[in-house]
Amino acid sequence: MPSLTRRRSSASPGGVIVHDEEDTSSSEDESLDGEVVVVTGRKGSTRLDEDPRVEVDATVSVKKTKAAPITLSLKKVCKVCKGTGHEAGFRGATYIDCPKKPCFLCKMPGHTTISCPHRAAVENGAVPARDSRGAQTHLDYVFKRQLRAKIPVLKQSFVIPDQVDCGVIKLHSRRVTCLEFHPTKSSILLSGDKKGQLGIWDYGKLHEKTVYGSVHSCILNNMKFNPSNDVMLYTSSSDGTVCYTDIETGIPLILMDLNPNGWNGPASWRMLYGLDVHPEKGLLLVADNFGYLYLVDMRSQNPIGEPLLIHRKGSKVVGLHCNPLQPDILISCGNDHFARIWDVRRLEDGSSLAHLAHGRVVNSAYFSPLSGSKILTTSQDNRIRVWDSIFGNLESPSREIVHSHDFNRHLTPFKAEWDPKDPSESLAVIGRYISENYDGVALHPIDFIDTTTGQLVAEAIQPDITTISPVNKPHPREDILASGSSRSLFIWKPKETADFDEQRKRKSDFVFVRPEKDSKGGMDCDSDDDFVSDPKAKKPKGHKGRKVKPSVSLLL
């Protein structure tokens, strides 16, 4: 008589799975010529042929012969569409899409990410979308093949900080939401997290880092320095407050609180997003999750005027940016799928100068940093858009670039950032959502895109960083990029300037800092315990099913 074989599992390869209930005495019988029997059992039912209560899965066939071969024909089920005959998920370090769903990259049906024309192209994911105003002609191809290669490059070559110089693991206890470089002290990076904590890290000295936990009580969405006082920082948060904080003490002054009566449910709780300074007027601009813009007078430190509806009522305003040359010109973007341009001098209901339509939520809209004449937007329809002249035709973007930066509720929204040091105002930096198989490791690079051509200029990867990096900030003056990946921060430099000899000398590429569990007030992370250089220290784990090479640089 065969004994009942049970297996407690929920994802055996190729298996529909059945669980025991209240049974702690599971056992496996290997005498059945390697065949596995998966049975739904109940407490006390130990033998299949004796207990009529045993339920056999529909896909299991049981032969009551002497040898009692019990076979399984378990159908593979796609975790995405629940259909059979295919499976979505990682195969090694390569992700296989569900063929029944639209392409995860360009969102068009009929193909998957692997065969997507936007991915298969040499530009590898970041290529200009087909221009809707003019299909490609034969002349275009002639131009590309025969002429373009002979045109001398007039543009300066980009300097790409694509080598990790140093990093802080877990300075924050929740994912990083925003980054800002100190305006005058070049090696100081400020970071905000989902918990509302404010991190200050001097990456030049590595050890000097502080986390203030009492500035905000939930997501720190944006920060901006006072242009006339580089110790003072403005922050906006989903707790509904704008704070003005001395970064040397971490003591905040609340300039505005939209939830003075506390929590009365989500219908009334206001969250503040976007934050920018109008230096000439001494104005602070912030917006909320119901579509309203607020102005705060920086001198009197008080809100002024009435809130103005700038996006669809009830929809979140995600970002604000004043034009660098004409700060009266403001751009806002929001969940109503629009970016809108305003004149701060005459703000009224419906007075927007232009509205830029997008396929989905607009995560960010920034004027170009030098001339302010271009606009770069990031939308959740997996497209980066560039509008070339804010005084020109804004009905449609002058360029759309397909790029993977989808929405995921567990990730900080991706935002493409201008490189402020690029005199041609064409280089943009943005993290990539979908992974690429890099020598057997699934990694999510940070992409450097030439927005004038849509070409992927460079992609920054580091085998140790297996997490997605949605937050990236190019340094305003130096060839440095800061990125926030989950709870960690990294500093990237160009290969030739990254100081690897120095790193080897100090035997640590990375600095590990334990997050404080329940921080009240400032947290000083400078105790010796915070640093790990032990070769036995925990290695970074790859994601499920992804093959990750052992880390060397982390453990030097």
Next chain:
DNA sequence: AAGTCATGTCGCC
């Protein structure tokens, strides 16, 4: 090492 959980947007009814 499989399970758990945190929790934003969108589409559908």
Next chain:
DNA sequence: TGGCGACCCTGACT
């Protein structure tokens, strides 16, 4: 228009 549930590459922790 509003409430509800599905959800495609998460990541850290148990």
